[in-house]
Amino acid sequence: MVSAGSNNLSASLEDYLEAIFNLAGESNVARSKDIANLLGVSRSSVTGALRVLKKKGLVNYEPYDFVTLTRAGQAAAAEVVRKHNVLKSFFVDVLGVEIDIAQRAACKAEHTLGPEVITRLLCFIEFVTQSGRNGCDLAEEFKRFCKNGL
């Protein structure tokens, strides 16, 4: 039995899915050229990836036509994006990492962290960023701690 949520997606395919998700979110349309630009790959690589994603039932795709995500594709993409955002938020809001670096690090790490870590991390971000918890903002306190240490 293969549930809809069981993704055997490579990191590369997850990147394509995320790109399509983000592009479609803006203009409701994902053009091959824009995907290629966003990911920094050639247009022919995009074509290849679309064929694979179609075979996996994640995108609606016919040659020379626009691309949309299927139900399953949306779910898979949303999970990737969620991971991405959790990580980026942790890097930026908690660790105080520069946003561009955090962006790239999140995009590379998002594929490797399973639900246990991501769930805990999300929880931890909430825990840390709820200000005034003990009359102090932890993220803020950490930044001060850092300046002393470094």
Place this chain on the structure above:
Amino acid sequence: MVSAGSNNLSASLEDYLEAIFNLAGESNVARSKDIANLLGVSRSSVTGALRVLKKKGLVNYEPYDFVTLTRAGQAAAAEVVRKHNVLKSFFVDVLGVEIDIAQRAACKAEHTLGPEVITRLLCFIEFVTQSGRNGCDLAEEFKRFCKNGL
């Protein structure tokens, strides 16, 4: 100019390096078969990796002889191991993730996080695990927070 610290290592090669480092740490000798077992790859894959690592000046290697790390190889391996340990420590000691899961997650994520994130993370672990900071252990407090939330 190519400094000794500039590693163009793939995730895969970093895994081999780490394995050699760990094996050599125990018995001062890294046998091909043990590397293969540790990484779950075939012996011939190890041979291939050793050739590449030798070409990069990271291991001393002659066919049918034992393997040792060069100076540069030790430095590179130590950095990988350091990342690994920082991540694992964060997952286990701060987030409270189960140790086996943390181990695997750390091994997969260690290749993708650059020095900015790792340095900050290390600092953050110190910050969080210094108990009695405000009369409370943060990691401990987070575990309680989690139980309520989940």
Place this chain on the structure above:
DNA sequence: CAATATAGTTAGTCTTGCCTAACTTTGTCA
């Protein structure tokens, strides 16, 4: 409506990283 630019695809190649099967070297022991 035809010419042309842009978008998309196809074909063929390369690299990385892994595998199996067969071969070679090394080491052990009767």
Place this chain on the structure above:
DNA sequence: TGACAAAGTTAGGCAAGACTAACTATATTG
């Protein structure tokens, strides 16, 4: 010391994922 087992290597193959170059389809516009 010679035979056999274990370790290591080589040869050959496969899949993923990317590229370039050349071809096709679509869209624009005079």
